[in-house]
Structures are given as C-alpha cells and as structure tokens.
Amino acid sequence: MQVKSVAEMAAAGKTPEILFWVGCAGSFDQRAQKITKAFAAILDKVGIDFAILGKEEACTGDPARRAGNEFLFQMMAYQNIQVLNGYGIKKIVTACPHCFNTLKNEYPELGGHYEVIHHTTLLQQLIDEGRIKLKEGGSFKGKKISYHDSCYLGRANGIYEAPRKVLEALDAELVEMKRCKSKGLCCGAGGAQMFKEDEPGNKRINLERTEEALATGASFIAAACPFCNTMMTDGVKNQEKENEVAVLDIAEMIAAEME
Amino acid sequence: MSYLPQIFFLLLSTVAVFAFTKKAGEIKRNIALGRPEAFLDQKSKRWQNVLLLALGQKKMFANLPVAIMHFFLYVGFLIINLEVLEIVLDGILGTHRLFLPYLGNAYAFFINVFEWLAVSVLVFCVFFLARRNVLKVKRLVHKDLVGWPRSDANYILVTEIVLMTLFLTMNTTDLVLQSKSAPHYSPTGDFFWSAMFTPLLQDWSIENLVILERVAWWLHIAGIFAFLNYLPYSKHLHIVLAFPNAYFARLDSTGKMHNMPAVQNEVLYAMQPELAPTDAAPPARFGAKDVQDLSWKSLMDAYSCTECGRCTDACPANATGKLLSPRKIMMATRDRLETVGKIMATNKGEFVPDNKSLLHDYISVEELRACTTCNACVEECPVSISPLDIILELRRSLIMEESNAPQEWNGTFSNIENNFAPWKFSPDERDKWATEMG
Numbered sequence: 001m002q003v004k005s006v007a008e009m010a011a012a013g014k015t016p017e018i019l020f021w022v023g024c025a026g027s028f029d030q031r032a033q034k035i036t037k038a039f040a041a042i043l044d045k046v047g048i049d050f051a052i053l054g055k056e057e058a059c060t061g062d063p064a065r066r067a068g069n070e071f072l073f074q075m076m077a078y079q080n081i082q083v084l085n086g087y088g089i090k091k092i093v094t095a096c097p098h099c100f101n102t103l104k105n106e107y108p109e110l111g112g113h114y115e116v117i118h119h120t121t122l123l124q125q126l127i128d129e130g131r132i133k134l135k136e137g138g139s140f141k142g143k144k145i146s147y148h149d150s151c152y153l154g155r156a157n158g159i160y161e162a163p164r165k166v167l168e169a170l171d172a173e174l175v176e177m178k179r180c181k182s183k184g185l186c187c188g189a190g191g192a193q194m195f196k197e198d199e200p201g202n203k204r205i206n207l208e209r210t211e212e213a214l215a216t217g218a219s220f221i222a223a224a225c226p227f228c229n230t231m232m233t234d235g236v237k238n239q240e241k242e243n244e245v246a247v248l249d250i251a252e253m254i255a256a257e258m259e
Numbered sequence: 260m261s262y263l264p265q266i267f268f269l270l271l272s273t274v275a276v277f278a279f280t281k282k283a284g285e286i287k288r289n290i291a292l293g294r295p296e297a298f299l300d301q302k303s304k305r306w307q308n309v310l311l312l313a314l315g316q317k318k319m320f321a322n323l324p325v326a327i328m329h330f331f332l333y334v335g336f337l338i339i340n341l342e343v344l345e346i347v348l349d350g351i352l353g354t355h356r357l358f359l360p361y362l363g364n365a366y367a368f369f370i371n372v373f374e375w376l377a378v379s380v381l382v383f384c385v386f387f388l389a390r391r392n393v394l395k396v397k398r399l400v401h402k403d404l405v406g407w408p409r410s411d412a413n414y415i416l417v418t419e420i421v422l423m424t425l426f427l428t429m430n431t432t433d434l435v436l437q438s439k440s441a442p443h444y445s446p447t448g449d450f451f452w453s454a455m456f457t458p459l460l461q462d463w464s465i466e467n468l469v470i471l472e473r474v475a476w477w478l479h480i481a482g483i484f485a486f487l488n489y490l491p492y493s494k495h496l497h498i499v500l501a502f503p504n505a506y507f508a509r510l511d512s513t514g515k516m517h518n519m520p521a522v523q524n525e526v527l528y529a530m531q532p533e534l535a536p537t538d539a540a541p542p543a544r545f546g547a548k549d550v551q552d553l554s555w556k557s558l559m560d561a562y563s564c565t566e567c568g569r570c571t572d573a574c575p576a577n578a579t580g581k582l583l584s585p586r587k588i589m590m591a592t593r594d595r596l597e598t599v600g601k602i603m604a605t606n607k608g609e610f611v612p613d614n615k616s617l618l619h620d621y622i623s624v625e626e627l628r629a630c631t632t633c634n635a636c637v638e639e640c641p642v643s644i645s646p647l648d649i650i651l652e653l654r655r656s657l658i659m660e661e662s663n664a665p666q667e668w669n670g671t672f673s674n675i676e677n678n679f680a681p682w683k684f685s686p687d688e689r690d691k692w693a694t695e696m697g
Contacts (some may be wrong), residue, residue: 003693022689024680033692040696054690058679066632066651067668068546068658069518072675074526105515110523151633156514181636186575195681196667202580209575216366242524 005054006087016051019089021103023096024059025226031233032226037093038255039119040233045258046131050093060102067192074110077102081112095119095251096223098190104157118153120163120224120250127169127254138257140170145253146177146218148209148232149184150225156189156255163224166250170257175216185209187231196228210235214245221247268350268480275484282491285563289600293555298507305506308643313505318641328383332419335376336498339426342373346480352686355443356433363472367448374452376429381423384416398568403587408494408566415495418486421566425479431456441465497565501642504563508643513634516651517554519545546655549616550596553652561593561643570636570646571632576629583629585636585646592619592649618653624663 009016020043021143026036043050054189061076084092092114094100104116126132145167167174179185188198188205198204210232213221221236223229226249233247298305311317316333319326345358359366391399393414404412408560430453436444438457460468522545528535547553570585571577577584596619603610615621622641627650636646657663664672679686 001696003690003696005690022692024682027689027692028680028682028684031289033695036692037696038694052690052693054693055686057689058686059675059681061675063681064675065516065663066654066659067671068651068654068656068657069664069672070522070545070659071526072672074519074522076675076679077531078526101512101514105512106518109518151631151635152386152514155634155638156512158512183635186577186631186633186635188575188631191630192668192671193631195671196628196665199576199581199583199625201576201582201629205631208579233521 001041003040003044003054004051006051006089007054007056007180009051010087015088015090017049018091018093019084019087020050020052021055021092021096021099022052022093023094023099025225025230026058026095029032029230031230035095035226035229035251038249039251042123042126042132042251042255042258046126049175053083058083060099062098062102062108062192063192063195065102065106066151066190067195077107077112081107081110084114089114091115091117093119093122095224095226095249097150097157098227099243101152101156117158118159118162118224120153120166121159121165123250123254124162127166132254134169134254135259138170138252140172140220140257143172143220144171144175144216144218145170145181145220145222146175146213146216147224148177148187148213148228149181150185150223150228151190153187153224154184155182156202163222163250166254167222170253172220175218177212177216179212185212187225187228189227189231190219194230204235206231206235207238210239214239214241219245220253221245222250222253223247224250262353265351265353271481271484272347272350275487279487279491282488285600285604286491286496288603289596290555290558290562292551292596292599293553293558294551296554296556298556301510305508308505308508309502312508312641312643313502316641318639319575328511329498331376331379331397332387333498335380336419338376339373339380342370342426343480343483346476350480356445356447359445359447364448367450370430370447371451373449374427377423377426378452381420384420384423388416388420390412398572401568401571401584401586403568403571403584403590404566411493411495412566414489415493418482418489422479422482422486425475425482427456428454429475429479430461432468432475433518435460435463436465436468436472439465439468441469468677491547494566497563497642500559500563501541502691504559504643507559508646509556513637513645513647517648519655521545544656545659546657547649547652548618548656548660550599551610552591552656553592553617553649557592557645557649557652558596560646560649561589561596564593564644565642566590567641569639569641573635573639575631575633575635581626581629582623583626585650587647588622588626588649589644592617595621618656622653624657627657628665630654 006016007191008017020040020191022036046136058079059076060080061073064076065073094103097118100116100118103114123132147163147167149160164174185208186205187209213232221232229247229249236245236247237241316326316330319329348357349355362369369670390396399541430450433444433456434450434453437446550558566586568586574583574585602613629652632647634647674681674683678684
C-alpha cells in the first residue's frame with residue numbers, strides 16, 4: 001500500500017478527509033513505527049481517505065512545554081499551525097495521546113482549530129459502524145488483556161471507554177488493574193520524563209505500574225500511547241516476563257484480527 | 260440583675276469577630292497578590308461544582324465510610340451553628356434559651372437533632388483521631404506533616420470533641436436544674452442524649468449545678484470564638500474556602516496548560532516582524548519564581564488545602580520514593596505566602612525582598628523535576644486544588660529565567676529545535692516508515 005502525503009494530495013488539488021498525525025515516537029521509534037504501520041494499514045483497509053504530513057510534520061512541542069520551555073513550544077506550535085492551516089486540514093487522528101492533547105486542547109488558543117480524535121476513538125467508531133470486521137475465533141479470544149490508561153487520554157481528556165470497547169470487540173477477557181481509569185497510575189513517561197533520567201527515588205514508576213499489570217495475570221498489556229508502550233515493555237523485560245506477557249497497542253491488536 | 264455578663268459577652272464577641280475579620284482581610288489581600296485570572300465563563304457549571312464538589316463533597320465518596328463520617332462532621336458543624344445563634348443572642352440579651360417560648364414543643368425536637376449531631380461529631384472525631392494516631396493511615400503520618408501540621412490536625416479534632424462535650428454538659432445540667440424547678444430554667448422537654456447523663460448530677464445542689472451550667476455555657480461559646488480565630492491559621496480553613504475554590508475550579512481539560520500570550524507574541528513577531536508593535540513592552544517575568552507570580556487561584560488553592568494527602572497518595576513520583584509531594588507543594592506555597600504577607604504587614608503594605616523565593620527556598624528543583632504531569636493529584640483533590648499548575652509555572656521559571664535544565668533536556672530541546680523531534684533523527688526520515696509498508 002501507498003501512504004499519501006498531504007503535499008502530494010494538494011498537488012492534485014485534493015485535501016484528505018482526515019490527517020493521520022503520526023507523532024515523533026510513531027515516526028522514529030522502531031517499536032512505535034509498528035503501531036503506526038498497523039494503524040495506517042487499518043485506515044487503508046477500511047478505505048478511509050487519509051494522508052500524512054510526512055517531512056512537514058514536526059513535534060507538537062508537548063515535551064518542551066511541560067519541561068518549562070514555552071518559547072520552544074510556541075515555535076513548534078506556530079510552525080505546525082501554519083502548515084495545517086495552509087493545507088486546510090479539518091480533521092486529525094493520532095495514535096499519540098500527547099499529540100492528541102496538544103492539538104486538541106492547546107492549539108485552538110493559538111489559531112489551530114481542528115477536529116482531533118484519538119485512534120482508539122476512531123477504531124471504536126469503525127467497529128460500531130461495522131467497517132472494521134474482526135475474524136471469528138481470533139487469537140485474543142478468551143485471553144486476559146489488561147488495559148493501561150494513558151494519563152493524557154484518561155484524566156486529561158476523559159477517554160476511558162473507547163479503548164475498552166475496542167478491546168471488548170476482540171472477545172477477550174478484560175481484567176482491570178487495581179488503579180485504573182481516573183485512578184490509573186502513570187507509566188512514568190509524561191511531563192518530559194521520557195527524555196531524562198529519573199530523579200532519586202527507590203523505584204522506577206514503570207516498574208511499579210508493570211508489577212500491577214502483571215498481578216492481573218493478563219497475557220497482554222494493552223496500551224494506547226507509544227510512550228506508555230515503551231515504559232511497560234521495559235517494565236516487562238525488567239521482570240523477565242517478555243516471553244509470557246506482550247505489550248501491544250490497541251491498533252496492533254485490531255490490525256492483526258481484521259478479516 | 261447585673262449586666263456584667265452581658266457586657267463581658269459583648270466585649271468577647273466583638274474582639275473575636277474583629278480579630279477574625281482582620282485576619283480574613285489579610286488572607287484576602289494575600290490571595291490578591293497573585294496574577295489576575297478571570298473566571299467569568301460557564302456560571303451554571305461553576306455553581307454546579309459548588310453544589311456537587313463543595314456542598315455534596317462528591318470526591319470524598321471515593322471512600323464511603325470516611326465520606327459518611329466526614330459528612331456528619333461537616334453537617335453537624337454547620338447545623339449546630341443554628342444553636343450557636345441562640346447562644347449568642349442569649350449572651351447579648353442576658354436571656355436563657357431565648358427561642359424556647361417561640362418554638363414550644365418544637366424546641367426539644369431541634370435540640371435533639373443538635374444532640375444527635377453533636378454525639379456523631381464526637382464519636383467520629385475520636386475515630387479520626389485514632390486514624391491519625393493509632394491506626395496511622397499512611398498519608399496522615401507522612402513526613403510532610405511532621406511537627407505543626409500533625410498537631411494542627413489533632414488540635415482541631417480535640418477542640419471539636421471538647422466543644423461537643425461542653426454542649427452536652429450544658430444541656431444535662433439544664434435538665435437537672437429543670438427537674439429541681441430552679442428559677443430561670445424553664446422546662447424544655449427531654450433531650451435524648453443529655454437526659455442519659457442526668458443521674459450523674461442528681462445529687463448536686465442547685466448552686467453548684469448553676470455554676471457548672473454557666474461554666475459549660477461560657478467555655479462552649481468562648482471555645483467557639485477561639486476556634487473561629489484559629490481557623491485562618493489552620494488547615495481547617497478549607498471549611499470556608501472549599502466553596503469559592505469549587506466555584507473557581509478550572510473547567511477546561513486538565514491536560515491544557517495555561518497559555519503565555521507574551522511568549523506567543525514574541526514568537527509571532529520573530530516570524531512575522533511586520534506585526535510587531537513598535538512600542539512593545541518587554542515581557543515581565545516568565546513563569547513563577549515566587550508566590551506573586553502565580554495565579555490568585557493557585558494562592559487560594561494553598562489556603563484551601565486541608566493537607567489530607569490524597570494527592571500525594573496518588574502521585575506516582577511520591578509512590579516511588581521521589582522527593583515530590585503535591586501536598587507539600589501546597590503547604591510550601593501557603594507558608595511562603597504567609598511570610599510574604601508578614602513582610603508586607605511590617606513594611607506598611609510594601610513587599611521588601613527577603614532574598615528568598617518560593618522556588619528554591621520552599622520548593623526544590625528536585626521536587627519539580629520529578630513530576631510526570633499525570634494529573635493524578637488534580638483528579639484526587641476533594642476541594643478543587645491544582646498542585647500541577649504551581650509545579651508547571653515554577654518549571655517555566657527554571658527553564659526560561661534560569662536556563663536550569665538537566666543536560667538531557669537541553670539535548671531534547673535542541674533536537675526539537677533543529678530536527679523537529681525530541682530525538683536526534685534526520686527530519687528527512689520522518690516518513691521512512693511509510694516506504695516500508697507492504
């Protein structure tokens with residue numbers, strides 16, 4: 001399949017119905033690229049008219065802003081909004097809750113007004129509309145899956161149900177961690193923590209969270225954020241459970257089970 | 260009849276109300292030191308928050324038994340104030356149980372309601388004392404609370420127990436005096452709880468009973484006046500400020516950071532110099548170094564905090580042994596604000612720099628750096644406080660005023676600036692994954 005860029009479409013006088021905002025992790029991180037590919041494959045299979053910004057996409061500025069560097073954030077926001085508005089983008093889907101939060105909540109005040117949805121919400125819609133059809137007796141059937149809430153999806157934006165509804169469609173057994181939904185424990189990556197060493201303490205946050213996930217006895221930890229995914233994957237490796245427990249993005253699970 | 264008690268009462272109540280008003284005025288002035296921030300939108304949603312979060316204590320109900328006990332304490336506290344109204348009027352007019360003739364049989368009903376509430380307040384206060392001192396609930400014996408904060412919590416509970424005991428003693432002696440047909444003690448009908456204790460005082464003489472009744476009455480009202488004046492110095496101030504704090508709670512997504520229009524414009528003028536006004540004033544301080552740089556809402560947050568520690572209990576950094584504690588952020592902000600207020604009071608209302616600031620002297624860099632901005636603290640707070648707003652404003656000051664960042668973050672910033680991603684990848688490879696699709 002061919003993933004079109006917005007620039008290519010614009011050259012042909014077209015605008016995509018929906019822009020797939022890939023995000024930095026989804027573009028460059030080897031593990032997250034798999035999520036990106038899985039999600040792009042789903043969009044393609046369902047026949048959604050989508051495109052990416054490609055080389056014209058830049059960091060939303062989320063980690064810079066949360067670290068305290070407002071100048072850098074404003075520069076990135078200015079640049080991205082120029083590009084997005086220049087192409088007349090109306091609707092954006094992204095698989096990164098941090099990009100989602102920034103595009104949805106922080107860009108409007110700076111002149112970037114778009115309908116922004118997270119990929120789990122879009123997946124739920126596509127399943128509900130019958131556009132995504134899942135295989136009978138898929139590989140997750142009856143398996144225990146524990147969903148890890150992303151802070152920027154959950155507490156920051158109130159999205160708790162969409163990812164769970166999508167997982168339910170897999171006919172799996174959803175098991176909740178002790179701290180879930182609005183009480184979900186952070187993976188430890190937010191607020192630009194991903195990009196520096198931990199402050200002194202007695203444990204890493206991702207280990208605390210992974211232990212909680214492993215305690216559910218689930219064979220799959222479902223994530224909806226590339227950074228959570230990294231954190232939980234590291235945690236599982238640290239516990240030497242990578243052969244028994246897999247950390248997967250919801251898009252990867254759906255892509256694997258589509259008819 | 261001597262007017263002496265009335266005069267004394269008037270004097271006492273005037274001093275109590277005056278002192279309270281003065282301190283309340285100082286707190287109001289301190290809160291007003293914060294940056295202006297308007298909250299004029301969505302009035303109906305704001306009132307709804309006052310009803311649900313403050314009056315209804317919605318967030319407390321995450322833990323049902325504690326929520327119910329806390330609710331009784333609070334309803335008891337509010338409703339018993341109706342009885343205080345009668346006590347105050349009696350004190351001023353020199354009457355005894357002023358409302359009795361007007362209410363008739365209903366009087367005993369009201370007093371019984373108060374007595375039931377008083378007993379529940381008393382029992383639950385004992386239980387709450389036990390949670391703090393015997394059961395040692397983790398967040399209530401946390402190191403944040405070492406010293407004064409733990410004593411503060413205990414003083415509040417003990418005072419409430421003492422006040423309720425005095426109230427019941429007053430009623431018990433009154434009932435005994437009534438049974439002995441003492442003058443001025445008109446029959447009120449039985450009170451459920453205090454009637455149980457009348458046998459204890461049956462053998463006392465009328466003179467001694469009157470002394471006991473008067474002592475209990477005076478100590479009770481004096482205790483209430485003292486408590487009123489203790490309130491503004493204590494974490495207990497939340498019983499007042501929870502209401503405005505719920506009204507002024509932010510309503511947009513908690514994931515949205517406050518915009519900085521000054522920086523937004525700086526960037527805009529750099530990109531499009533034709534838009535720059537010729538007389539543009541240089542932006543003031545970036546972020547918050549001291550309490551005056553925070554929004555007034557953050558300062559009211561600090562005074563609203565009752566140090567329950569639900570935030571710190573939910574904080575992933577605190578749970579993994581990091582120095583950060585959202586509760587301590589709020590306590591430090593209040594402490595600093597009180598100090599700033601005192602400096603102003605001794606310098607004719609002017610703030611004279613004391614070579615200290617909220618950042619560094621009250622809240623350390625290490626604490627700020629540990630925050631994952633996960634919003635767990637904001638979600639937990641029963642009285643609509645955001646420790647995160649303070650943390651993020653202080654972080655802005657660290658980076659933009661002091662260029663104080665860990666080495667890795669400097670690398671991240673330079674990658675974002677030059678490669679448009681937090682990692683050092685070539686921007687040309689951003690869509691490389693797309694060429695690898697089957």
